[in-house]
Amino acid sequence: MKGKKLKTGEIENALNRFLKDEQHLVLGFKKDESGVSHHIFKGSLDHYSLLNPVFGANAALYLRRLFSKGSQVMLMLRPCEIRACVELNKLTQIEREDIIAVSIDCPGTVSSKEKKEEVPAELHELNDYFKNKDSMRWACSVCGEKRAVVGDAGIRIDEKGNYWAIPYTEKGEVLLSLIDGEPEEVPAELLAAKEQKKDKFQVDMEIFNKDFEKCIMCMNCRDMCPVCYCIDCVFNGDEYLPKGDALLNKVFRIGSVKMPRGKDLFHFIRMYHVSQTCVGCGACEEACPQGIPLTKYFKGVSERLQDIFSYMSGRSFDEPIPYVTFLEDELKDATD
Amino acid sequence: MKTGIFICHCGHNIKHTVDVKKLSEYFKKFPNVTVSQDYVFVCSEPGQDMIKEAIEKEGLDRVIIASCTPSLHGEMFKDVLKKADLNPFLLRRVSIREHCSWVGDDIEANTEKAKRYILAGLYSSAHHVPLEEKIVEVEKSALIIGGGVSGLSAALFLSKMGMQVYLVEKEAELGGHVRALKNVWPSGRDGKSIVDEMVAELQSRNNVEIFTSTTIGGFEGFFGNYEVKLDTPEGQRKVIAGGAIIAIGFSPFDPSIKPELGYGYDKRVITTLEFEQNVDQLQLPENPRVAILHCVGSRDDQLGKPYCSRVCCVNALRVGDALKSRYKDSYVESFYMDVRAHPKGGEEFFEDTQEKGVLFTRANVAEITPTPTGVVVRGEDTLFGEIFERRFDLVVLSIGMSPPEDSKLIANLLKITLDKDQFFLEAHIKLRPFDTAVKGIFIAGSCSGPKDVEESINHGRASAVKLFGFLNLGYAYVDPFISWVDPKRCSGCRMCEQACVAKAIKYDEEKRIVRVEEAACMGCGLCNATCPSSAIILKGYIDRMIDDEISAFMEAI
């Protein structure tokens, strides 16, 4: 595989060249006094930062229903954000023509909720910072795809600390053409996938009930999930819960009952809805005011369910979402 | 909401294991239930009147009929609502017979189960909305597949009633298996003359088109307007048929599947069919010894053919009879499981042959071995529990009727179901023996299970009568149970569109939402189950109806 080795400042130069076009935008990170945050650049870059050490939200959330005609956004984002964009493209929420999706090798992040001090945004400092395992966000500490191997192109960092731009699609070549220098063979270590031992997610209802005891059904988790894309979610109403007279009717007919809890229904059904598209980013957990360990459940379940179909959310633009396709000759032992 | 609940006793059928009185009392308590009543036969004339009157007098806007399974009397009950000026889709059927009273013995448990089923109907019916049945024009023409006696009789009837008939026969000649029978029981007539008569009459009619050496290449559309592709020797032809009758008959059982019968490599072991065709050319000694084997390829669980073929016992008797008439001093022994001489006069015929000297041995035949000195039959006499071994000059296998070889093919093309034996499945064994589950498609003759000639002809005519009733109306109602997209709720993700098998969902590039092409929608509901926010709904089966049924079963509402 070929890519271009990046000299210092070359990314910025390339993106600025891209921004010369009136219709072009860059979505990436900006670093100022208040810290690093998502930013859309027009015209030219300003305090651009390749990395953002603090995770607040998944930027794909803001790209839903991106149908602009003629304009183009270069996405310079974390792998989990790019993967969510890829899923949203399959869900017709992001037009393919409108984006060039570039993922960036991710060193991991700190949770916005736990950020107590200044977190460095430079790569080597950040790597040092994360020597203390506890400072990394839980979702990141178990993240299976920190490598920038998804989307149209990736910004990779080799063992010596060199930066590489590697194209994966024709659109990725656009980025490359903006970069000075000739393409060369990329170091082998960047190509090898790190073999990761995944523990199968396994709990029981007792653990679930305990973990979700404090859930107040605010549905922030859904609101901040990039792949919960529905304009009018099924949980917007409360029809699925017995209430008022219906509830009393029941009590009069069959005696005392436990108050129905919509919690389990909400989380289970949402978990099923995002089971093939969840990218394990942990944005839901980040948004939860009650500190529910959502990533453990949503990521855990979705990995098991994606494995059945050898699917991985956001890995490729072309793989259909498993529930809208099938093979006749599969799942032979599906029935009981 | 004013709901009327009508609970049927079905004579004794429901009442004997469901406490119908208790049920009708119970539902009176519900605030939105205006009428709750039990009645001996809700489907009877007075029963229907009772419902009609209640609708009119009480101003009911929902009707729940708890009785037999919804696939029975559906149209009739809908008509009752129509007569009372109520939209027929505000009717809810609840099955407390096939799904309660008949499947459990404990009256208390059954009553509780029936209660929950009715409760489910009650809650779910709150989400019923008036729907419009679309009316489609029905083409007054019929496709008949198979030109055996059953297909011929169906074609004749429909043609005489003025319907355009397309008769499709795979072979070069019409007539099916009967054409080859020399001496058709019980009339004794030559099979060829029977079918020739029917064929001649059919050919003389000007509203019949006969396609021989032709197979079905495609079958699309819906009741009233099926588009059929015929692969004829002259190339493909397209015809439009309002409905269809399947009459593709049977396949004679092939005894070589059971090697222990010794069939297929020695001309001294033959089938009843071959006996019938070659009875004059048989080279037998003066006083021949002949064995006849009943139930070959019938009532055989190991072969997956547990059914009785209905004709083979009589066929076996006819062979014995024929032999005894030709060779007075022959030794003829029939090996049977038990004799089921089906048609009228069969039992007398059985006694006759016994008198003529045919021996009957109840036996399990284990093996038939042709040897130079005769064909050896080994087996066990199951009456006396003895093992025997006897030598014969000829063995005749009375073969059964197997399902037609094209059954799977035709079933797939017409999207209908086969039974466990691979014959075509009736919609209901007793109540709808000519219908399939698909409206406008009927079955006739031995393709739905072994039948003799008379039965096949009658079955063919009966199916034709049924189809005629449908076609003659000239129009049909189409179920309005198709999908609909709520434009305000659709996110335009196109998941439903990708899944829909009928390609009935179209994406609007401007509005960025989808819509349903009504004529193409099959009403399966896959789209509804695929859309996470249920922005696309299947009318008649919306989420809330099913959710409430679940809740009612669990008494959680």
Add this chain to the structure above:
Amino acid sequence: MTDEAKEKNPEIVGFACSYCTFKASEMAGSLRMKYPEGVKLIQVPCSSRVDPAFVIKAVFEGADGVFVAGCHPGDCHFIKGNYYTRRKIVALKEMFDAFSMKEKLRLFWVSAAEARRFIDKVTTFYNDIKEKKNEREKA
């Protein structure tokens, strides 16, 4: 039925396709075959109409077991619907497995002709659940 019996007898909700399993259940009824009264059916036009959310709902409303039943693969009245059902229900089973409640969900193929198979499937499911339920209660 005493309250105690009610406690111990499982509640099973089954989703049955109109063209096959529901037909088989009608036939079973006509033939007076018996099965436990705890088994109750919801008729759907095709097994592909079954939204996994229904199954989840049934379980959290108190069903001890849920089954989804449709035509054998290749025989779907709606041509391919049951292949989608298979994917969805297999996924849902995996999810239930993650929560250690795999035994609550089953998928059957029962054609319109298979009344006996229908009885066998629902009765076995019922008995298996009942055994587990009573074991748990004793413990």
